[in-house]
Amino acid sequence: MAVIELRNVSKDYGHFKLSLSIEIDRGITTVLGSSGAGKTTLLRIMALLESFEGEYYFMGEKASEKHRKKITMVFQQPVVFRGTVLDNLLYALSLNENSSKEKAEEILEKLNLLEVAKKKAKNLSGGEKQRLAIARALAIDREVYLFDEPTSNLDAENASVVEKCIKDLAKSGKTIVIATHNLFQAKRLSDKVAFLHNGKLIEYGETKQIFENPKNELTKKFVSGDVYY
Numbered sequence: 746m747a748v749i750e751l752r753n754v755s756k757d758y759g760h761f762k763l764s765l766s767i768e769i770d771r772g773i774t775t776v777l778g779s780s781g782a783g784k785t786t787l788l789r790i791m792a793l794l795e796s797f798e799g800e801y802y803f804m805g806e807k808a809s810e811k812h813r814k815k816i817t818m819v820f821q822q823p824v825v826f827r828g829t830v831l832d833n834l835l836y837a838l839s840l841n842e843n844s845s846k847e848k849a850e851e852i853l854e855k856l857n858l859l860e861v862a863k864k865k866a867k868n869l870s871g872g873e874k875q876r877l878a879i880a881r882a883l884a885i886d887r888e889v890y891l892f893d894e895p896t897s898n899l900d901a902e903n904a905s906v907v908e909k910c911i912k913d914l915a916k917s918g919k920t921i922v923i924a925t926h927n928l929f930q931a932k933r934l935s936d937k938v939a940f941l942h943n944g945k946l947i948e949y950g951e952t953k954q955i956f957e958n959p960k961n962e963l964t965k966k967f968v969s970g971d972v973y974y
């Protein structure tokens with residue numbers, strides 16, 4: 746059974762319409778597509794943060810408010826809470842009634858944030874805020890993790906730190922969906938790739954197939970790095 750199943754789901758903004766069906770399994774799925782393809786809109790629908798037409802099933806049940814607690818989304822523009830970096834983590838852990846300082850520090854260390862643990866979160870750099878948002882998501886412990894461009898503000902070293910955390914999450918049996926236009930990241934991380942263009946799901950398959958044997962001309966151009974409009 747798919748973890749997330751969207752059947753004929755659509756979101757119409759007037760100038761743009763997302764319209765697709767897709768099944769997401771455990772492991773890492775990457776939603777690839779150029780700017781404006783609808784990746785964030787799709788993730789927001791999966792996170793139950795957006796109204797939509799069509800049917801959404803979460804582990805076989807019609808998705809509703811109660812499933813929101815099974816999902817967390819890390820936004821492209823990271824949001825940080827008041828207080829220190831450590832406070833941000835302790836708050837996230839408290840949602841699972843597990844706000845131990847040791848656990849918070851373990852997660853901060855994983856994301857290369859231990860040395861800024863006592864800093865005010867609002868004073869962090871963009872890349873540090875992005876890693877803090879990811880650290881908080883890890884602390885919350887959900888079934889499904891939705892990451893919107895999780896490494897867009899990061900240098901190579903920290904991007905690799907984040908990718909390792911995402912892989913570890915997948916190994917622990919979680920379901921992860923990443924929106925990105927980074928082909929290399931998609932190749933490195935994903936079990937499956939969904940290629941979106943103009944709000945439509947152009948192609949969806951195993952990563953190897955999408956990169957080595959794409960069936961659609963647009964997918965072929967995108968994965969070969971050709972720019973198109």
Ligand SMILES: Nc1ncnc2c1ncn2[C@@H]1O[C@H](COP(=O)(O)OP(=O)(O)OP(=O)(O)O)[C@@H](O)[C@H]1O
Nearest residue numbers: 758761778779780781782783784785786787924926
């Ligand atoms: N709340 C909204 N109201 C109106 N239009 C919206 C809204 N959110 C998104 N859109 C439009 O939907 C389209 C898809 O946007 P979306 O952010 O989903 O794309 P994306 O693939 O994530 O792009 P990027 O890679 O640039 O983040 C865009 O044309 C955008 O302007």
